Each structure stands twice: as structure tokens, then as C-alpha cells.
Amino acid sequence: MNAFPIMDSHIHLDPKGGPVKAVERFLDAGGTHLVIVHKPYSKGPILELSDYGTAFKTTVKMKDLACSMGAKANCVVGPYPGELPHQIEAMGPDMALELQLSAVGLALDMLDSGEVLGLGEVGRVHFPVAPEVQNLCDKVLIKAMEGASRRKAPVVLHTESITSNENLMAHLGELCDRAGLSRERAIKHYSDPKTVRSAFDMGLSASMLCRKDHLREILERGTYPLLETDFIDDPTRPDVVLPPDSVPKKVRWAIEARLLDDDGQYELMVSVPMRAYGIDTLCWS
Numbered sequence: 001m002n003a004f005p006i007m008d009s010h011i012h013l014d015p016k017g018g019p020v021k022a023v024e025r026f027l028d029a030g031g032t033h034l035v036i037v038h039k040p041y042s043k044g045p046i047l048e049l050s051d052y053g054t055a056f057k058t059t060v061k062m063k064d065l066a067c068s069m070g071a072k073a074n075c076v077v078g079p080y081p082g083e084l085p086h087q088i089e090a091m092g093p094d095m096a097l098e099l100q101l102s103a104v105g106l107a108l109d110m111l112d113s114g115e116v117l118g119l120g121e122v123g124r125v126h127f128p129v130a131p132e133v134q135n136l137c138d139k140v141l142i143k144a145m146e147g148a149s150r151r152k153a154p155v156v157l158h159t160e161s162i163t164s165n166e167n168l169m170a171h172l173g174e175l176c177d178r179a180g181l182s183r184e185r186a187i188k189h190y191s192d193p194k195t196v197r198s199a200f201d202m203g204l205s206a207s208m209l210c211r212k213d214h215l216r217e218i219l220e221r222g223t224y225p226l227l228e229t230d231f232i233d234d235p236t237r238p239d240v241v242l243p244p245d246s247v248p249k250k251v252r253w254a255i256e257a258r259l260l261d262d263d264g265q266y267e268l269m270v271s272v273p274m275r276a277y278g279i280d281t282l283c284w285s
């Protein structure tokens with residue numbers, strides 16, 4: 001076994017996909033730690049609070065499954081922002097907002113009971129919507145950040161790209177400050193190297209898709225984000241976004257290519273997860 005832990009900081013597992021196979025592939029490639037992120041498991045938008053409860057529990061079950069197979073796994077839950085426009089369509093903006101705020105409340109209850117590590121993925125809509133919709137998203141996000149800050153917990157952010165909103169990181173930083181959340185605990189997921197730099201400039205954390213070219217770029221630059229696959233475990237779209245064994249495989253490649261030495265590995269897989277997620281990856285039990 002590698003002397004250093006190897007963590008995928010953002011992966012989804014779905015009971016209707018192949019969660020056992022995915023975790024096997026991760027472990028077989030030398031991976032050790034997983035942050036399993038909640039995803040919408042059903043086709044249509046959630047319209048009842050109780051369905052959020054059931055869906056969040058599914059994520060916890062996926063985490064338990066990964067742990068039972070030998071992975072060091074944690075999970076985060078929260079109402080997916082991409083659902084909000086559909087909820088608005090079905091029930092109107094007031095009720096949709098109320099539902100998402102209540103779902104954040106549920107997630108915070110689970111945080112209090114120790115079932116989950118943090119909140120996510122929460123944030124803003126990634127496709128074009130009216131500014132009023134993003135304003136509602138921000139209200140949900142502020143509640144998530146306030147709750148997380150009181151518990152010193154991480155918040156995994158799903159948002160539009162910096163290409164479509166060049167003020168994104170400054171805006172997210174302001175929301176953190178308003179909510180009292182340490183900026184390091186706000187993790188911009190689905191980052192590329194440019195997004196990583198933009199997040200770091202604002203003191204935010206970033207989780208980068210672990211592609212070879214991305215990894216080469218950030219290591220040559222000497223920056224260390226979290227590494228993720230954002231694997232969605234959807235049998236109709238296998239290996240999307242990246243295959244579940246990508247982080248261990250690409251880290252090994254970077255070591256062999258002499259892009260990553262021991263100090264770099266320590267930074268990437270111990271210091272960064274501690275700073276962003278509050279996870280001690282050196283604690284193997």
C-alpha cells in the first residue's frame with residue numbers, strides 16, 4: 001500500500017448503478033478515502049420534504065456500503081440546486097424555496113447526529129436561469145453556510161462556471177463572510193485549473209476534476225486542490241464524469257512522471273483534505 005492516503009473528494013454512488021463495482025475499482029487502484037456526495041436519485045424533482053429525507057438516507061447507505069468494503073468514506077447531503085427551477089415550475093417560487101430551505105434543515109439535523117460530514121452539493125443553478133432564480137438559490141445557500149459555520153462543517157458548492165459569471169468567486173466569498181463560514185470550508189467542485197486559481201484567489205477551496213492535463217498543469221504550477229471524479233454511477237452513462245478509479249491512477253501517473261514527490265503528496269492528500277473538509281486522512285481507523 002502507498003504510504004499516503006488517496007482521496008476522491010467528490011464521487012456519487014447510486015443503488016441503481018453499480019456502487020459495489022465502483023468502490024472495488026477505486027480500492028483496487030490504490031484509493032483509500034472517499035467523499036460521497038448526495039445526488040438526485042429519482043428522475044423528477046423532489047416535491048415533498050419526506051422524499052428528501054429518504055434520498056439523503058440513501059446517500060448515507062452508499063457511504064456505509066463503501067465503508068463495509070474497506071474504504072474510509074464520508075458523505076455530504078443537501079438539496080441539489082439544479083432541481084429548484086423544476087420545483088418552481090411545479091409549485092411556484094415561494095413553496096419551492098420553502099421546500100429547499102426545509103431540506104437544508106434536514107441535512108443540518110443529520111450533521112448534528114453525525115450521520116454526515118457536511119452539506120452538498122448545494123449552491124446555484126449551472127444552466128441559464130432568471131436572476132430571481134439565482135437569488136432564491138443564494139437564500140438556500142446562505143442557510144446552508146450559516147448552519148455549516150456553526151458546526152465548522154464543509155459546504156460543497158455546485159454553481160455556474162466562471163466563464164458564465166466572472167464575479168462568481170467574489171460572490172461566493174461574500175456569501176461565506178455573510179454566513180460566518182470560513183472560506184476554506186467552501187469547496188468549489190467541478191473545477192478546472194483556471195477555476196482552481198480563481199477560487200484560491202478568493203481564499204475558497206476547490207475540488208478539481210482529476211484529468212491528466214489538469215493535474216500536470218496544477219502540479220507544475222505548485223497549486224494543490226482536492227481531486228475528484230464526480231463519477232455519477234449512472235448505468236446509461238458509464239464512467240461519467242470520470243471513471244471511479246481515476247484519482248488513484250492519475251496520482252500514480254504523476255508520481256511516476258516526477259510531477260509529485262513526497263512533500264507534494266502530503267500536501268495534496270493530507271493537508272488539503274484537512275483544510276477543506278476537516279478530514280484527517282492519516283487516521284486509518
Ligand SMILES: [Zn+2]
Pocket residue numbers: 010012037121230
Ligand atoms: Zn457531483
